[in-house]
Amino acid sequence: MSSAAHLTSPAFKENAREALADPQLQRSMHGIETGIVDRRRATVARLPEFEALRNSARDIKNHTLAYLDLYLEKFEERCKAAGGHVHYAVTAEEARTTVLDICRSANASLVTKGKSMIGEEIAINDFLEENGITPIETDLGEYLVQIRHELPSHIIMPAVHLTKEQIEADFRRVHTHLPADRNLVEPQTLLTEARVILRERFLAADVGITGANFLVAETGTSIIVTNEGNGDLTQTLPRVHIVLASIEKVVPTLDDVAQFLRLLARSATAQEMSVYTTFSTGPRREGDPDGPNEYHVIILDNGRTAMLGGQFREMLRCIRCGACMNHCPVYAAVGGHTYGWVYPGPMGAVLTPSIVGIENSAHLPNASTFCGRCEEVCPVKIPLPKLMRHWREREFERHLSPAAVRYGLGAWGFLATRPKFYAFAMSLFVFGLGLLGKIAGRFRWLPLAGSWTRHRDFPAPQVQTFQAQWRRRVKTR
Amino acid sequence: MTARDTLFASIRQSLGVTGNEPARRATVAERLRNHPRGVIPGRGQLPPAERAKLFVQMVEAANGSADVLASVDAIPSAVAALLRKHNLPMQARRGDDPRLAALPWDRERQLEITTGASDGHQLVSISHAFAGVAETGTLVMASGPDNPTTLNFLPDTHIVVVDAKDIAGDYETVWQRVRESFGIEHLPRAINMITGPSRSADIAQILILGAHGPRRLHVLVVGSP
Numbered sequence: 001m002s003s004a005a006h007l008t009s010p011a012f013k014e015n016a017r018e019a020l021a022d023p024q025l026q027r028s029m030h031g032i033e034t035g036i037v038d039r040r041r042a043t044v045a046r047l048p049e050f051e052a053l054r055n056s057a058r059d060i061k062n063h064t065l066a067y068l069d070l071y072l073e074k075f076e077e078r079c080k081a082a083g084g085h086v087h088y089a090v091t092a093e094e095a096r097t098t099v100l101d102i103c104r105s106a107n108a109s110l111v112t113k114g115k116s117m118i119g120e121e122i123a124i125n126d127f128l129e130e131n132g133i134t135p136i137e138t139d140l141g142e143y144l145v146q147i148r149h150e151l152p153s154h155i156i157m158p159a160v161h162l163t164k165e166q167i168e169a170d171f172r173r174v175h176t177h178l179p180a181d182r183n184l185v186e187p188q189t190l191l192t193e194a195r196v197i198l199r200e201r202f203l204a205a206d207v208g209i210t211g212a213n214f215l216v217a218e219t220g221t222s223i224i225v226t227n228e229g230n231g232d233l234t235q236t237l238p239r240v241h242i243v244l245a246s247i248e249k250v251v252p253t254l255d256d257v258a259q260f261l262r263l264l265a266r267s268a269t270a271q272e273m274s275v276y277t278t279f280s281t282g283p284r285r286e287g288d289p290d291g292p293n294e295y296h297v298i299i300l301d302n303g304r305t306a307m308l309g310g311q312f313r314e315m316l317r318c319i320r321c322g323a324c325m326n327h328c329p330v331y332a333a334v335g336g337h338t339y340g341w342v343y344p345g346p347m348g349a350v351l352t353p354s355i356v357g358i359e360n361s362a363h364l365p366n367a368s369t370f371c372g373r374c375e376e377v378c379p380v381k382i383p384l385p386k387l388m389r390h391w392r393e394r395e396f397e398r399h400l401s402p403a404a405v406r407y408g409l410g411a412w413g414f415l416a417t418r419p420k421f422y423a424f425a426m427s428l429f430v431f432g433l434g435l436l437g438k439i440a441g442r443f444r445w446l447p448l449a450g451s452w453t454r455h456r457d458f459p460a461p462q463v464q465t466f467q468a469q470w471r472r473r474v475k476t477r
Numbered sequence: 478m479t480a481r482d483t484l485f486a487s488i489r490q491s492l493g494v495t496g497n498e499p500a501r502r503a504t505v506a507e508r509l510r511n512h513p514r515g516v517i518p519g520r521g522q523l524p525p526a527e528r529a530k531l532f533v534q535m536v537e538a539a540n541g542s543a544d545v546l547a548s549v550d551a552i553p554s555a556v557a558a559l560l561r562k563h564n565l566p567m568q569a570r571r572g573d574d575p576r577l578a579a580l581p582w583d584r585e586r587q588l589e590i591t592t593g594a595s596d597g598h599q600l601v602s603i604s605h606a607f608a609g610v611a612e613t614g615t616l617v618m619a620s621g622p623d624n625p626t627t628l629n630f631l632p633d634t635h636i637v638v639v640d641a642k643d644i645a646g647d648y649e650t651v652w653q654r655v656r657e658s659f660g661i662e663h664l665p666r667a668i669n670m671i672t673g674p675s676r677s678a679d680i681a682q683i684l685i686l687g688a689h690g691p692r693r694l695h696v697l698v699v700g701s702p
Contacts, residue, residue, distance in 0.1 A: 031682045049518045056515040063508075069488045069496050070505040078662065088480040090487075140688060141679035157679065164681045187680040195689060202689075203597050218509045219664050229675040229690025232630050236667070247488070252505075253512035254655070258648040262518070269678070272535065273613035276690065277670035284666060287622035289572070289594040291666050301484050309491025 006123070006151060007356060009340030012363035019334040028161050029332050036326050039270035040377070046272075053262050058381045060256045061248075061317035065308060071217040071250045072299065078220025082282030084295040092122040095300045099124055099209065099242060102296055103133055106240045108206035114224060114231030115139035116211030117155055117320060118244040118300055120342040121355070124209070135209075136201045138230035140194055147174045153336030155343065156268050156322035161335050164190070198230070208234035208292065212245040213319070214260065215297070218253045221281045222297055225264060225274045232278055241280070241292040246300045248316040260319060263379035267321040303355045311390045315350050317380040322347075324374035324384060330367050339364060346374035350387040358391055362400050365391035423467055430461045437461070514649045521612035521646030525702035528611045532644045533698060535614025539673030540686055541694040545641075549699050550581055556603060556636055557585040559695055565634065569601040573623040576605050577638065594625035595632055602628035603636045607658075608651045609644040609698075613672055616696065617651050619659075620667035629669050635691040637671070641702040 008015060019025055044050045064071055076086045089095035095118075103111060111128060113119060113135055125135045125146065137146040141158035145151065147170055152158030159167070168184045171193060184190055210231050214223040222243045224231045235241045251257055265271040284291035307316055325331040325345025336344035341361070343351045349364040358365075365388040374384040395401050396409070415422045437443055437460025445453050452458070464472075478486070489496050523531060533543045544555050560567055567587045571577050572594075582590050595602060607619040616637050620626045629635060645651050659665060675690030686692055 028681070035682055047518060047520070049516050052516045060515070066492065067501060067505050069485055069492065069494070070501060072485070072488075074505070074509065081662065082664070088484045090480050090483050094480055138689065139679070140677045144679065157682070159679050160682065162681070164683075167680055187683045188685055190680055191677060191685050191688060195687070198689065199597065218512065218661055221664060227675065228677050228688035229630050230688065232626070232669070233689055236626050236630065247484070252508050254652040254661075255512045255514050255649055258652065259515040261648065262516075271672075272539070273615055273670070273672040275539075275671065275673050275675055277615075277672075279664070279668040279670075281664040281666055281668075285621075288620065288666060289622065289625040290627045291620065299484070301487065305484065305487035305491050308488060309493075 007341050007360060009352060009356070009361040009364060012338060012340060012367060015338040015340060016334045016367075019338045024163050024166060025161055025335050028163055029335050032160065032326055033332050036270060040267065040323065040326070043266045043270045043272065047262070047266065050263075050266070053259055054379055054381055056259050057263055057319075057379060058317060060251060060259060061380055064251055064256075065248065065313060065316055068247060068250070068308065071252055072247065074217040075215050075220055075250050078218065079282070079297055080220070082220050082295075084220060084282045084297060087296060087298045089298055089300045089302075092300070092302050095122045095244070095298055095302070096124055096127045098298050099244075100128065100131055100133075102240065102242055102294075103128070103207050106207055106294070108133055108240070110201065110205045111135045111207045111209055112201055112205040112234045112238065113137050113142070114208070114210035114226065114234040115142050115158070116209065116244045117342065118211055118246055119209060120152060121302065122244070122300070124244070136198070136205070138198050138202065138234055139226070139228060140191065140230075143194060143198065144170065151337065151342060153344065154322060154325060155320050155345075155347075161337065202230075202233040202237050205234075205238045207240040207242060208236075208238040209242045209244060210235050212243050212249050212297070213264070214257055215245055215250040215299075216252075216254060216257060216279070217250055219279075219281055221254075221279045223257065223277065223279050225261075225277050227269070227271075227275045229276055232276055235278070235280060236291060239292060240294040241283070241296070243280070243295075243297040244300070245297060246302070247304050248318075260379075264319055264321055267323040267377065267379040307354050312350065312354055312387055314382050315347070315354070315387060317382055318347055318351070319380060320347075321379055323377040323379065327373040327377050329369060329371060329373075334367075339367075346384040346388070347382075350382075350384060350391065353391050358395055358398070359400055362391075362395045365389075365395070423465070426465045427468060430465050434461045512652075517647050517649060518612060521610070523611070523646060525641075525644075528646055529641050529644050529698060529702040532609050532611040532614055533696075535611065536673070536694075536696050537614070539614050540676070541614065541673045541696055543696040543698060546697055546699045547701075549576075549579075549638075552580050552638060552697055552699065553582050553585045553588065555697055557588050559634075559636065560588070560601065563634070563693070565600060568599075569603050569636070570595060570599040570628060570632065571603040572605075572625050572628060574605045575623070577603060595627040595630075597631050599628075599632045601634045601636065602632040603638065604628050606637050606639040606643065607668075608654060609639045609696075610646075610648055610651060610670075611644055612647050615648075616669075616671045618667075618669040618671060619655075619665040620669070621665055626667045626669065629671065630690045633687070633691060634693040634695065635671075635674075636695045636697065638697045638699060641698050641700045644698070644702060
């Protein structure tokens with residue numbers, strides 16, 4: 001099994017067509033634009049230092065990435081000194097095997113999981129199940145996508161694509177030991193049902209697996225940020241706690257973490273601060289009444305060291321807040337599943353090709369209007385449109401673009417590098433189009449642009465080309 | 478080569494370094510030694526009394542509730558009053574923290590206090606915070622033999638005592654206290670920052686309190702700031 005299991009990114013266009021025609025999805029996605037975007041803006045406006053914090057966070061990440069080997073060494077040293085185990089995995093396969101080995105040596109049959117995008121990236125649930133171990137997602141959104149056998153459609157709100165009615169139907173389908181005629185109309189009732197069912201699992205689990213929002217080099221600490229408290233029950237109650245992290249999660253100090261905490265919740269959920277931010281350093285100490293007996297941190301590469309040395313290093317600043325997708329008009333229209341893998345939206349359009357290869361994901365960096373909202377809201381100022389453009393260039397260089405695009409770009413290149421010929425051709429084109437569209441003032445259909453004009457009319461050109469008008473204006477001045 | 482060797486070699490190849498450059502090592506050592514503070518919001522930079530007031534405001538803004546008590550002796554009756562108000566059984570679990578153990582619990586005859594970690598069967602827990610942060614109404618809890626982590630998460634109602642003197646304006650001030658109290662190389666196993674009661678918005682983006690952790694968070698701010 002490859003790390004790119006369930007990959008449907010090559011079918012982006014088909015996925016998008018289906019998503020646009022799915023009324024339930026469209027209803028769910030509408031909430032993003034009307035809800036989280038406005039609330040984030042209001043929360044950010046209450047903190048005058050927000051912009052300065054963005055610069056500060058960007059600089060911390062840039063510094064850490066430039067010294068990444070040394071900060072990871074320090075993290076390892078401190079984590080081990082606190083009694084923790086540090087494992088490294090170059091590939092998703094290695095990470096999965098490491099998790100399985102730890103579970104087996106703990107004789108584990110039931111594993112609870114906090115939300116972890118690395119867990120999704122390495123498809124750990126399928127792998128554990130294949131090996132006779134039952135993984136239970138405990139974040140409500142992740143639990144929902146797990147019982148539906150889906151990928152999360154958002155990195156912060158995994159089940160944002162679902163309506164309340166769909167969730168009710170899923171609970172009735174899966175929780176068959178409960179009375180069939182129970183009332184599940186209120187969202188509160190749905191939440192309580194999940195709370196009761198998962199509470200038993202928390203207390204019964206042998207191993208708890210969480211992700212890490214940050215690793216702290218100076219203390220050997222892993223940090224998770226959650227609102228539900230599921231991540232904390234996952235890592236506190238079982239005998240063994242496994243942290244799934246990737247190399248870029250490390251930051252130097254606790255003071256550095258404070259900078260990111262001020263950005264993360266505000267950008268992700270429009271909260272001043274998430275409910276639970278937990279700093280875990282090693283296993284249970286002597287005399288401690290609770291906490292795990294074993295504490296393991298798995299640090300994954302999976303394509304990231306290559307990003308560090310190339311054009312995509314800036315993507316490694318990402319703190320997974322999801323603001324870019326919340327503000328993306330394409331994401332809002334087609335939803336996360338359309339992107340066909342673990343990471344959707346603008347951050348996914350840059351990250352996914354680095355992990356699964358551009359040949360498997362060329363549509364993603366093209367699924368952008370380059371409106372720039374993602375970069376405007378990114379808490380660590382990642383130039384997402386620029387990075388998507390880099391992927392488009394590579395796609396073109398490697399002859400991965402469709403023939404129509406290549407010929408089109410070739411023709412455009414021929415024209416654009418011959419200014420006089422360009423001006424002549426355009427004036428002919430505009431004149432001709434102007435004549436043809438004179439009566440209606442618009443075109444309901446144009447050759448070669450049928451899919452564009454299917455949804456809107458193309459206005460007929462008014463008089464002359466822009467360049468011709470400009471020349472006349474300069475002369476008459 | 479182990480995975481560790483491969484991974485570090487790839488990082489160093491990408492950065493164009495060997496890992497042995499004295500200047501790089503010095504830069505990292507210096508940053509860890511000085512742990513520079515970044516941007517600290519002006520919001521929490523207030524005189525002690527106003528800081529405590531902002532803390533309470535922010536706890537309430539995060540859907541928590543709070544009482545301000547003049548003395549620690551008032552804690553048992555404040556706990557009893559809260560339980561009565563919400564029709565809860567007069568039982569609560571606390572850790573062995575000496576600051577909680579020393580309280581005059583026997584003044585509230587009906588209140589039954591047990592000690593130890595939670596096994597999931599307690600409705601109400603009482604903890605003592607290491608610190609509070611006014612900036613966001615955040616409690617900072619430090620685990621240890623006397624302060625079980627499970628009390629922060631398993632009970633339905635979590636009551637947290639915080640000394641008004643321990644309310645800082647910002648996170649960085651708390652980190653400084655952590656460095657002084659424990660030493661940066663001897664952090665408690667768990668430090669839990671808690672801002673309001675547990676919640677989820679995973680069902681159709683509707684915010685509901687009480688997901689997997691406590692449904693109710695009540696803070697007792699005690700003493701003069």
